Amino acid sequence: MPELPDVEYFKKYLKRKGLNKKIKNISFDSRVSKVLENSKSYFKKFLKNKKFLKVERHGKHLFINISEKDKLIEMHFGMTGFLKFFNSKKEKPEHPRVIFKFSNEDYLAYDCQRLLGEIKIIKSKEKYLKEHNIGKDALEFKEKEFIELMKNKKGYIKSALMSQKDIAGIGNIYSDELLFQSKIHPKKQISKLKEKDFKELYKNMIKVLKEAIKKEAEIEKLPKNWIIPKRHIKNSKCPNKNCTKKIKSIKINSRTSFYCPKCQK
DNA sequence: AAAATCACCTGTCCGC
DNA sequence: TGCGGACAGGTGATTT
Numbered sequence: 683m684p685e686l687p688d689v690e691y692f693k694k695y696l697k698r699k700g701l702n703k704k705i706k707n708i709s710f711d712s713r714v715s716k717v718l719e720n721s722k723s724y725f726k727k728f729l730k731n732k733k734f735l736k737v738e739r740h741g742k743h744l745f746i747n748i749s750e751k752d753k754l755i756e757m758h759f760g761m762t763g764f765l766k767f768f769n770s771k772k773e774k775p776e777h778p779r780v781i782f783k784f785s786n787e788d789y790l791a792y793d794c795q796r797l798l799g800e801i802k803i804i805k806s807k808e809k810y811l812k813e814h815n816i817g818k819d820a821l822e823f824k825e826k827e828f829i830e831l832m833k834n835k836k837g838y839i840k841s842a843l844m845s846q847k848d849i850a851g852i853g854n855i856y857s858d859e860l861l862f863q864s865k866i867h868p869k870k871q872i873s874k875l876k877e878k879d880f881k882e883l884y885k886n887m888i889k890v891l892k893e894a895i896k897k898e899a900e901i902e903k904l905p906k907n908w909i910i911p912k913r914h915i916k917n918s919k920c921p922n923k924n925c926t927k928k929i930k931s932i933k934i935n936s937r938t939s940f941y942c943p944k945c946q947k
Numbered sequence: 948a949a950a951a952t953c954a955c956c957t958g959t960c961c962g963c
Numbered sequence: 964t965g966c967g968g969a970c971a972g973g974t975g976a977t978t979t
Contacts, residue, residue: 683972716956742973761973762957777957796956798973814975837950845950846974855972899972910972935951938970953977961969 684742684759686820686851687894692765693739696746696790699767700734704785714779717760717794719802728753728803729782738807740819741850745807753803756810760798766791820851821891828887829880832872839875840868840934843883852887854937855910856894860886862909867946868939869932913940920945 736747746755778791897903912918920942927944
């Protein structure tokens with residue numbers, strides 16, 4: 683689930699509901715060691731009686747400053763992770779690997795069904811990003827920088843857009859969307875792209891991400907003429923006006939890509 | 948060295 | 964109904 687727009691939503695959600703409240707306790711489920719990089723006891727001891735002070739997002743990562751100098755929480759959500767505040771059993775999500783209990787009796791769950799996410803106390807955001815080879819956030823790019831970067835790459839355009847070391851934040855479904863809106867085939871070799879293609883990609887990258895953030899990354903709220911809402915509906919037609927072609931899917935680097943064979947060349 | 952594939956996980960859906 | 968396999972909005976390690 684979580685690409686840049688989703689994680690941006692988690693950030694706002696946390697800002698709205700989780701800042702400046704004392705953490706009274708922390709609990710874990712039995713599989714937590716798959717996602718929690720620190721020991722349970724260290725993590726708990728460390729965060730007890732602290733507060734979340736500030737939240738930042740970089741690409742698909744969240745960084746939470748706490749009331750402790752020089753330490754922060756890093757969160758990544760893998761394919762299935764999300765954050766959820768709750769205060770009744772009914773609202774508790776299904777795979778809460780870590781649960782923060784606040785002094786006002788609110789709870790925050792870090793839920794991660796497939797355990798492909800990560801949660802960790804780190805010393806520096808900058809150091810973390812560098813060590814993990816994570817590039818500049820997609821929304822921080824200027825057109826010129828974006829074009830310079832892409833020009834020097836090889837291989838399929840879709841792979842390049844998804845590579846976090848170049849551009850952080852774009853994953854499988856948003857890369858499909860910005861390729862669709864740019865009318866570029868996902869398997870197009872970067873070397874075959876022209877200046878105007880790069881310009882189009884840049885424009886649509888910013889547009890798609892910003893629009894998705896506005897819609898809180900909820901598929902039902904995304905514009906009807908986007909390809910994202912069609913990808914899980916069998917035999918969908920291209921949402922472009924005057925196009926009646928069926929959307930096709932292919933594998934690129936073992937990820938499924940959806941595209942219109944007529945509109946995307 | 949960069950680009951493509953594999954391995955890591957759980958849960959659901961689809962076809963025999 | 965039951966079972967096997969494919970697959971899901973990700974990524975670090977391994978192979979080409």
